[in-house]
Amino acid sequence: MAKxxxxxxxxxxxxxxxxxxxxxxxMLITKLKRYHPYDIATTWNxxxxxxxxxxxxxxxxxxxxxxxxxxxxxxxxxxxxxLNYDERVEILDMMPTHRAIETLRGMPxxxxxxxxxxxxxxxxxxxxxVLRLKRSQIGSAMHIRPVTVLKGETIKTARTMLGEAAxxxxxxxxxxxxxxxxxxxxxxxxxxxxxxxPSDLVETVMDAKPQHVTLSDDVQDVVALMRHYDIFATAVVxxxxxxxxxxxxxxxxxxxxxxxxxxxxxxxxxPMHYNxxxxxNKQVRxxxxxxxxxxxxxxxxxxIMLIFASTYKAVLPVIxxxxxxxxxxxxxxxxxxxxxxxMLESEAMLNIETKRSHIAGEVMSGFVNGVLLGGxxxxxxxxxxxxxxxxxxxMAYAWVLGGAVFAGIMIATLLAMGIPLIINRLSxxxxxxxxxxxxxxxxxxxxxxxxxxxxxLLIPIQ
Amino acid sequence: MDQDSAIKQQIKEAIYTSSxxxxxxxxSSYHPSDVADVFLVVDEERREYMLMALNxxxxxxxxxxxxxxVAARTLNKIDAEKAAHVxxxxxxxxxxxxxxYLSSTQRKHILSYVDERLAETLQTLSKYKRxxxxxLMTSQCITLSKDATAKEALEILxxxxxxxxxxxxxxxxxxxxxxDGVIDLNRLLAAEPDxxxxxxxxxxxxxVDEHDSAIKAARTMQNxxxxxxxxxxxxxxxxxxxxxxxxxxxxxxxxxxxxxxxAGVAGIDAAAGNVLKRxxxxxxxxxxxxxxxxxxxxIVGRFFFVINEAPIVALFMPFILAVxxxxxxxxxxxxxxxxxxxxxxxxxxxxxxxxxxxxxGVISAVxxxxxxxxxxxxxxxxxxxxxxxxxxxxxxxIATGLAFIVATVIGTxxxxxxxxxxRDISYANKPLISALTDLMTILLYFSFLTLIVV
Numbered sequence: 001m002a003k004x005x006x007x008x009x010x011x012x013x014x015x016x017x018x019x020x021x022x023x024x025x026x027m028l029i030t031k032l033k034r035y036h037p038y039d040i041a042t043t044w045n046x047x048x049x050x051x052x053x054x055x056x057x058x059x060x061x062x063x064x065x066x067x068x069x070x071x072x073x074x075x076x077x078x079x080x081x082x083l084n085y086d087e088r089v090e091i092l093d094m095m096p097t098h099r100a101i102e103t104l105r106g107m108p109x110x111x112x113x114x115x116x117x118x119x120x121x122x123x124x125x126x127x128x129x130v131l132r133l134k135r136s137q138i139g140s141a142m143h144i145r146p147v148t149v150l151k152g153e154t155i156k157t158a159r160t161m162l163g164e165a166a167x168x169x170x171x172x173x174x175x176x177x178x179x180x181x182x183x184x185x186x187x188x189x190x191x192x193x194x195x196x197x198p199s200d201l202v203e204t205v206m207d208a209k210p211q212h213v214t215l216s217d218d219v220q221d222v223v224a225l226m227r228h229y230d231i232f233a234t235a236v237v238x239x240x241x242x243x244x245x246x247x248x249x250x251x252x253x254x255x256x257x258x259x260x261x262x263x264x265x266x267x268x269x270x271p272m273h274y275n276x277x278x279x280x281n282k283q284v285r286x287x288x289x290x291x292x293x294x295x296x297x298x299x300x301x302x303x304i305m306l307i308f309a310s311t312y313k314a315v316l317p318v319i320x321x322x323x324x325x326x327x328x329x330x331x332x333x334x335x336x337x338x339x340x341x342x343m344l345e346s347e348a349m350l351n352i353e354t355k356r357s358h359i360a361g362e363v364m365s366g367f368v369n370g371v372l373l374g375g376x377x378x379x380x381x382x383x384x385x386x387x388x389x390x391x392x393x394x395m396a397y398a399w400v401l402g403g404a405v406f407a408g409i410m411i412a413t414l415l416a417m418g419i420p421l422i423i424n425r426l427s428x429x430x431x432x433x434x435x436x437x438x439x440x441x442x443x444x445x446x447x448x449x450x451x452x453x454x455x456x457l458l459i460p461i462q
Numbered sequence: 463m464d465q466d467s468a469i470k471q472q473i474k475e476a477i478y479t480s481s482x483x484x485x486x487x488x489x490s491s492y493h494p495s496d497v498a499d500v501f502l503v504v505d506e507e508r509r510e511y512m513l514m515a516l517n518x519x520x521x522x523x524x525x526x527x528x529x530x531x532v533a534a535r536t537l538n539k540i541d542a543e544k545a546a547h548v549x550x551x552x553x554x555x556x557x558x559x560x561x562x563y564l565s566s567t568q569r570k571h572i573l574s575y576v577d578e579r580l581a582e583t584l585q586t587l588s589k590y591k592r593x594x595x596x597x598l599m600t601s602q603c604i605t606l607s608k609d610a611t612a613k614e615a616l617e618i619l620x621x622x623x624x625x626x627x628x629x630x631x632x633x634x635x636x637x638x639x640x641x642d643g644v645i646d647l648n649r650l651l652a653a654e655p656d657x658x659x660x661x662x663x664x665x666x667x668x669x670v671d672e673h674d675s676a677i678k679a680a681r682t683m684q685n686x687x688x689x690x691x692x693x694x695x696x697x698x699x700x701x702x703x704x705x706x707x708x709x710x711x712x713x714x715x716x717x718x719x720x721x722x723x724x725a726g727v728a729g730i731d732a733a734a735g736n737v738l739k740r741x742x743x744x745x746x747x748x749x750x751x752x753x754x755x756x757x758x759x760x761i762v763g764r765f766f767f768v769i770n771e772a773p774i775v776a777l778f779m780p781f782i783l784a785v786x787x788x789x790x791x792x793x794x795x796x797x798x799x800x801x802x803x804x805x806x807x808x809x810x811x812x813x814x815x816x817x818x819x820x821x822x823g824v825i826s827a828v829x830x831x832x833x834x835x836x837x838x839x840x841x842x843x844x845x846x847x848x849x850x851x852x853x854x855x856x857x858x859x860i861a862t863g864l865a866f867i868v869a870t871v872i873g874t875x876x877x878x879x880x881x882x883x884x885r886d887i888s889y890a891n892k893p894l895i896s897a898l899t900d901l902m903t904i905l906l907y908f909s910f911l912t913l914i915v916v
Binding site: 034038070096162169172173190194195229249253256257260284287290292294298302304305309313321322323324326327328331332334335338341361362364368369372373388389390435436439440447 | 754
C-alpha cells in the first residue's frame, strides 16, 4: 500500500505546470482540489496574472479565499486592491475570520473601513469595532464566527446548529450559549455536546461560569493564561458581556510567531511592523529615524571621550585597546539582555523564586565570564605586549586592561538584567528596552572605568 | 498577576493547614497548573504530605504540569499501586515522558500495576527520542473504518470512553492501522447520516513520520493550519497524533532559542540553568569575539603613529564604532527575519533585497556622514581645538559614511550567504556582525586619517 504523501514533491512547480498546461476544465478543477490552500499560497508569487485568473475560476470560492488568507498580508492586500468592493467582500467573507481581520489591517485605514462598509449585518459591526482596536488587544486577533445557541434550546438543536455552522464557523470545539441580547450565558464543550442526551436543555449541561476574556485584554496576558491552563478556546466578550468572538490555540500560535519577530525587531531597534516589500524610500524613512536616534544616543560616547581627553592624551597607548574594552561590554549586554527577555516572557518568571534565582545566576555568570576574559586579557597584555606599539608588559598595564574588561562585562550584565526587570515591573514590555541603548550605556561606563584606572595606575608611573 | 498570586497563596495555605481529607477536597477545585506551581515551592515534608493526602486524579493533574524528570522523581515517592493509577490518569503522551525518566526496575514495577494495554502503549511511546514527532505525539485519537457511515462515525465519537481533548478530526484506518485518510468533524457534522466515510474523507492526509523532528511536525501543523496531525511509521501505519498545544510549546521553545542565538547565546539553558550552564553557553562566543577584539587592537596598533601625531582622533572612535555596528545589526535583523519568513526563496528576490539594502545603506550613510561631521565640528569648537578642524570633519564624516555602507553589506550578505549554503543563519548573530563591522570601521577610519590628517 504505497503512499506518496511523505515523499518530497515540488508542489509549487506542479501547481504552476497544472495551471499552465491543463487545458481540460473539469480535470483542472479536480486536480486543483488535491492541493492544500497552503501549497497554492506558497506558489502564489510565481503565478502570472493569467494563472491567477484561471486559479480563481477553477477553484471553489471558499478554497480560493483560504489561499488568499494564507498569503502574507501585503500580498493579499495587493491582490484584493485590484478588485471592486463586492468581490473583495466575497473573498474576505469566506476567509477564516482572524485572517480576514489581518488582511484588512494590512490595508490603509480608510480603505479598510470602506471595505468593511460593504459587509452586512453583524459582521460589519464587529469588524468595525475590531479595526478600531490596537494590535495589542486580544480582540484584534480573535475569530468572530463562534457557533452559538440560544438559552432554552435543546441539545438536539445545538447539534443541528453545530452541523449547519460547521461549514463556515472558525471553531467548532465550543458551542456558546447566549441569550436574546447575545450575552454569554455559558459554554458547551464539543465533548459534552456529543455525549449529552438530545432532549436535555442546553443550560442543564453547559458550563455556566465559562472562561472568557474581554475584547480589550492584552494579547500577551491572554496567551500566557491560555498556555498556563492549557486552554484550547475561550470566549471574547465586550464590556456588556456580549459575545463577540473566540480565541483559539491557533491564535496563540500566531502570536508566539509574531512575538519572535517583534522581539528580534526590538532588539535591533527596528520598527515593529516593518514591511520588507515596501519601496526603498519608505524603508529608508522608517529606518533612518531609528538610526538618527541611535546616533543621538551615541553622542554620549563623544562626551565621555571629551571628559577623559587629558587622561588618554597622557598615556596614548591605552587608545589601542579602547575598541576591545567597549566591544566586550556591548557583547555581554546583548547576551544578558536576551536571556533576561526570554526568562521574563516565559511564565516561569511569574513567581518570585525563579526571578531571584535568575538574578543570582546572571550575576554569577557575569562574574565568572568577567574574571575569565579579564584574566585572559591580562595574560595577553603581558605576553603579547610586543605586538602593540608602546604597550608595556608592566603589571599595572595588565591590571588596567584586565580590570576594564572585567568591569565592562560586569556592568553590562547588571544593566542588561536590571533595566528589563525594572521595565517589566512598570508593566511594560521587557523586550522594549532596546539593546543598542543599553549597549551604549554599558560601553560608556566601561570606557569611563578604563580611563579612571588609567588615571590612577598608569599616569603616576609615566 | 495579582489574582494569580492570590490563588497560589490560598493553595499554599491549604497545604499547610488542612487535614488530608480537606486538602483533597480543596485542591481538586483548583486548576492543576496552579497546584503544580505551588507544589514546586513548598518544602520536602509538605510535598510528601500532599502525595499522601491527594488522590491519583489530583496528583496526575499536578504531574502533567511538572517537567517529566521532576514528575518521575515525584512518582517514585508514591507506592507502586497508587503510582500506576496516577499514570492512568495522565494523558498517555505525558505519562510516557515520565516513564522515560524512571529507572528500568522502577518502570517494570510500576507498569506491572498499570492496565495492560496502557502499559504497552507507554512502553512504546517512551522509546521515542526527545525532539522527534513520536515523542511529541499522544496515542489518544479516534479511529474508524472507511466503510462506516457518518451516523456510525458520530456514534463512535459519542461512545468513546477515552476521548481526546479535542475530537476535531477522526482518523480513517484499515484493520492493520494503515492510514486511509482523515475526516474533519465539521464535515462529518454537516454530512447526511448514511453517507459513507469513504466518500467524504480526505484521502491524502498530511502526515509526518514518527522519526521526523518535532519542529517539522509543529511547522507542518502551523503551515497547514491543523489542530491534529497524524504520525505514521515507515509503512504508513498510524502511530499517534500530535496536538496543536504541544506543537505550540515546541515552536515557542524554538523561537526562544532562535532569539537567544541572535545574541550569541548557544541554548535555552543559558536562561534557566545553573551558573555553569549559563557560562558554558556564552563563553564560546565571548571568546571568539574577544579574539576579534584583540585583532582590532592590533589594527589600531598599526596606526599608532596617527594617534601619536593627532591624539584628537581617539575622541570619535567609540562613536563611529557604535553607530556603524548599529546599522549593521539593523540590516541583519531585516535580512534574517526575511529569511525566516521565507521571503527570499528565489534568486531574484535575494538579489533585489541585497541591492535594496545597499541603496538604503548609501542613503543612510549620507545622512550619518553629515550628522557626524556636524558633531565633530561642534565637539572641536567646544574643546577649542580648531587646528585640524576641517580635516577632522571630513575624515570622520567620510569614514562614518563608508563604515555605514560596509556595515549594511556585512549585515545583509553574511546571513544571505549562510542561507544560500543551507547553514543555520543564527551563526550570523548580532555580536558577530558588530565585531566584524568594528574591524572594518577601524580600518576605514584610520586609513582616512592617514590620508587626510597626517
